[in-house]
Amino acid sequence: MSDLSDTELLTLFRKDDTKHYAFNLLVRQYQRRLYAFVRRMVTDHDEAQDVLQNTFVKAWTGLDSFRADAQLYSWLYRIAHNESLNHLRKMKRGHFVNNDTVIEQLSTTLDSSEHFSGDEIQKKLQKAVMRLPDKQRAVFNMKYFDGMKYEAMSGVTGTSVGALKSSYHIAVKKIEGWLTSDQTK
Amino acid sequence: MIDPNDTDELKDAPLLRGIPLHDPFVVPDGFFDRFPQTVQARIAAQQPASWTDRLAALLRPRRVIGSLAVITIVVTTWTLWPSGTSTGTASLGVAVEPEEVLSNDVDDELLFAALASDGPLLDAIDLPLTDSELEAYLENEELPLDLLLEEL
Numbered sequence: 452m453s454d455l456s457d458t459e460l461l462t463l464f465r466k467d468d469t470k471h472y473a474f475n476l477l478v479r480q481y482q483r484r485l486y487a488f489v490r491r492m493v494t495d496h497d498e499a500q501d502v503l504q505n506t507f508v509k510a511w512t513g514l515d516s517f518r519a520d521a522q523l524y525s526w527l528y529r530i531a532h533n534e535s536l537n538h539l540r541k542m543k544r545g546h547f548v549n550n551d552t553v554i555e556q557l558s559t560t561l562d563s564s565e566h567f568s569g570d571e572i573q574k575k576l577q578k579a580v581m582r583l584p585d586k587q588r589a590v591f592n593m594k595y596f597d598g599m600k601y602e603a604m605s606g607v608t609g610t611s612v613g614a615l616k617s618s619y620h621i622a623v624k625k626i627e628g629w630l631t632s633d634q635t636k
Numbered sequence: 637m638i639d640p641n642d643t644d645e646l647k648d649a650p651l652l653r654g655i656p657l658h659d660p661f662v663v664p665d666g667f668f669d670r671f672p673q674t675v676q677a678r679i680a681a682q683q684p685a686s687w688t689d690r691l692a693a694l695l696r697p698r699r700v701i702g703s704l705a706v707i708t709i710v711v712t713t714w715t716l717w718p719s720g721t722s723t724g725t726a727s728l729g730v731a732v733e734p735e736e737v738l739s740n741d742v743d744d745e746l747l748f749a750a751l752a753s754d755g756p757l758l759d760a761i762d763l764p765l766t767d768s769e770l771e772a773y774l775e776n777e778e779l780p781l782d783l784l785l786e787e788l
Contacts, residue, residue, distance in 0.1 A: 594645075
């Protein structure tokens with residue numbers, strides 16, 4: 452079945468008898484792309500599943516008040532972005548740990564995960580990305596992996612295009628530096 | 637996914653530029669087939685119950701049996717509890733019609749005497765008969781008193 456347009460999905464969602472059906476289609480339509488973003492943020496599959504569930508539950512609650520002039524995917528992406536950052540914040544707060552400990556945890560998860568298919572250089576890249584601060588990591592992932600335009604990223608993060616360009620530039624420099632030092636070890 | 641290597645933003649990052657763009661995270665088999673149902677189940681669990689659901693919950697057999705037991709205990713206690721207003725008949729829990737109580741307690745002869753003496757009893761009853769007509773009717777018909785009271 453081909454994907455429905457945002458307008459078609461919203462029209463179905465606003466009718467009582469097709470509300471659940473429409474939401475089911477919406478989840479099927481966007482789950483893969485959102486999962487990929489969330490998984491890169493939290494690394495572990497089970498945690499990514501929790502964050503993605505929270506994302507869609509919030510979408511269900513807020514979809515009635517969603518403005519049709521906005522893009523549904525950008526709106527969902529924004530929720531997923533916020534939920535991912537909240538999850539990482541809770542990880543630090545809940546375990547009373549600092550950023551380095553969280554990076555260590557994520558790195559261990561990556562090493563022991565059976566759900567990782569990358570080669571050694573892919574693993575090094577992921578570990579380098581993990582070392583970025585959470586918000587900068589989100590910016591890097593959106594731009595580098597998802598190929599989003601800065602304007603769209605601005606809509607998701609609520610940050611200006613200029614600040615996003617600067618953040619991405621710094622992230623690239625950091626990662627290049629870490630990859631280089633890792634190579635020389 | 638567009639190729640970020642096409643942009644100039646990686647010109648100062650040759651190592652990063654050289655890494656093939658690939659999503660290394662693997663998703664368990666069937667995850668995306670099950671996930672929409674998982675989300676719907678969570679949504680359903682969070683929604684407030686409708687009045688029919690609440691009614692169904694109230695009518696669960698265990699609750700109904702419990703409620704009946706409590707009602708039985710309360711009613712039994714209330715009916716057997718000695719009180720100044722309840723009669724011996726009522727305390728046994730037997731339904732007794734007011735006419736029967738009256739007919740059991742009233743002496744026939746006293747009633748006839750009262751009827752014959754033009755007392756306040758007849759004044760209180762609005763009958764389309766005079767006292768003498770009623771007296772004659774009672775003597776001639778020999779009606780049982782309870783039947784008479786029922787007619788009144």
